[in-house]
Amino acid sequence: MPEILEVEFYRRSAETVVGRPITAVHAPDRWFCKGGTTPEELKTVLPGARALELGRRGKLLLLHLDIGRTLGLRFGMTGRLIVDGQASVDELEYSPRRSDPAWDRFGLDFEGAMLRVSDPRRLGGVQLDPPVERLGPDALAISRTELAKALQASAPLKAKLLDQTAVAGMGNLLVDETLWRAGLDPARPARSLTPDEVATLHKTMRQTLKTLLRRGGSHTGDLQDQRHRGGLCPRDGTPLSRRQVGGRTTYSCPRHQH
DNA sequence: CCGGATGTTCACCT
DNA sequence: GAGGTGAACATCCG
Numbered sequence: 001m002p003e004i005l006e007v008e009f010y011r012r013s014a015e016t017v018v019g020r021p022i023t024a025v026h027a028p029d030r031w032f033c034k035g036g037t038t039p040e041e042l043k044t045v046l047p048g049a050r051a052l053e054l055g056r057r058g059k060l061l062l063l064h065l066d067i068g069r070t071l072g073l074r075f076g077m078t079g080r081l082i083v084d085g086q087a088s089v090d091e092l093e094y095s096p097r098r099s100d101p102a103w104d105r106f107g108l109d110f111e112g113a114m115l116r117v118s119d120p121r122r123l124g125g126v127q128l129d130p131p132v133e134r135l136g137p138d139a140l141a142i143s144r145t146e147l148a149k150a151l152q153a154s155a156p157l158k159a160k161l162l163d164q165t166a167v168a169g170m171g172n173l174l175v176d177e178t179l180w181r182a183g184l185d186p187a188r189p190a191r192s193l194t195p196d197e198v199a200t201l202h203k204t205m206r207q208t209l210k211t212l213l214r215r216g217g218s219h220t221g222d223l224q225d226q227r228h229r230g231g232l233c234p235r236d237g238t239p240l241s242r243r244q245v246g247g248r249t250t251y252s253c254p255r256h257q258h
Numbered sequence: 259c260c261g262g263a264t265g266t267t268c269a270c271c272t
Numbered sequence: 273g274a275g276g277t278g279a280a281c282a283t284c285c286g
Contacts, residue, residue, distance in 0.1 A: 003264050031281085059265080077265050078283075103283090121282045123265055155275060164266085171264045218264055247277075249262080 002075040003218040004059055004139050004169030005209065010081040011056045017063075017083075017113045018053060022046050026107035026116075027126070033106075034074075034125035041128065045069060046108065057135050058168025072130030073106070076123020082116040139169035140209055144202040151190040151198065158186035159246030170205075172248045177221035178208045180233075185257045186245045227251050 002010070025046050027039035045067070055062035055070075061081070063071040075081070080099065099118040106126045107116040117124060137146045150166040151157070160166050161175045170178070179186050182204035184197065193201065212220050222234050231240045233253035240251045 006264075074266080075264095076281085077263070079265095119282095120284080121265095123281060125266090153274080159275085162265095173264050248265095 002059065002077075002079060003171030003174050004056075005174070005213050005218050007056055007059050007061055007075065007169075008140070008213065009217070010075070011054050011061055013083045014054055014061070014063075014081060014115060017108075017110045017115060018051050020110035020113055021048055021050050022108055022110055024109035026104065026109075029105045029122065032117075032119075032122060032125050034127045035130065037126065037128045042126070045128065046071070057132050057138055058164055059171070060130060060132065060135065060168075062130075062132070070129050070132075072127045072132075073117060074124040074126075075117070076119055076121060076125075078121045079105075079117055079119035079124035082118055084113055135164055135168040136166045137168065139167050139174075139205065142167060142202075142205075144199055147202045147205075148195070148198045151193055153190045155190055156187045156245050157184060157190045157193065158248075158250060160190040162246050162248065171218060172250075173218045173221060173224070173227075174208070174212070176227070176251050177212070177223050178205050179257060180223045180235075180251075180253060181208055183256050183258065186250050186252050187243075188258075223251060 025043045027033060027042045030039055033039055033042065049065040049067045051063045052066050053064050055064055059074065061073040065071060082099065103118045103120045104116050105119045105122060105124070107114065117126065136150055147167070151160055153160055158175050158179065161170045162172070176186070182201050184201060212218060226232055226234060226240055229242060231251060232238065233240055233255065235253065236255055238253050238255040241254045243250055
């Protein structure tokens with residue numbers, strides 16, 4: 001997916017629909033409707049409603065509607081939000097360049113605007129009143145204290161950062177980039193971090209998200225070009241370690257990440 | 259041809 | 273309960 005940065009771009013690009021009434025609902029894929037939400041319900045509830053504002057919690061995009069309901073959009077790994085027929089994030093590595101209309105899993109028409117979720121692999125989804133409370137603090141807003149609390153676990157540091165109920169928004173690329181910059185070993189038990197290390201991680205995470213947001217996305221990290229077998233640490237030239245941590249392929253520098 | 263890829267959920271173990 | 277693993281989703285790429 002889109003990790004938190006891409007979803008933030010989606011949120012911004014979709015601002016254009018605020019205040020406009022929904023005129024039509026496209027929900028051709030029942031499987032894409034999650035958590036008890038059905039195409040029939042969406043087509044009954046949504047027409048006529050207006051978006052009051054757009055929100056986001058981690059990777060979950062939220063349309064707060066004037067009918068007291070909230071529509072949640074998830075993008076999985078390959079989902080894209082298309083606004084007014086134009087993809088808002090062009091360089092989504094694992095999405096095909098051109099979007100096939102057959103991959104439109106959900107869409108809303110507004111007066112003078114439209115949204116489409118194009119998702120080849122169908123890993124995303126749409127849900128009315130999604131359980132936002134199950135997500136941890138948003139990675140772009142989390143405090144040091146909240147981060148420290150999220151790391152009170154024996155699981156690997158990386159696993160907790162990927163756990164959306166602990167911290168919402170971090171994905172595989174952002175976690176590897178952040179831990180590489182912070183000099184922290186992804187496999188360390190989360191709760192083994194000292195208060196100083198938590199402070200460093202917090203500062204580094206904020207700086208990393210800010211920088212990569214400015215650069216244009218999760219794939220613009222300094223580590224990105226070396227995320228392959230035989231890759232070298234951009235900082236010290238050491239061959240990178242490649243292993244599974246928290247169930248995901250993980251690149252880290254054995255020399256400067258501890 | 260095969261493996262793996264910015265993700266989440268669930269079943270099934272330990 | 274916590275944590276780990278593998279499957280499922282479906283397409284593209286090296």
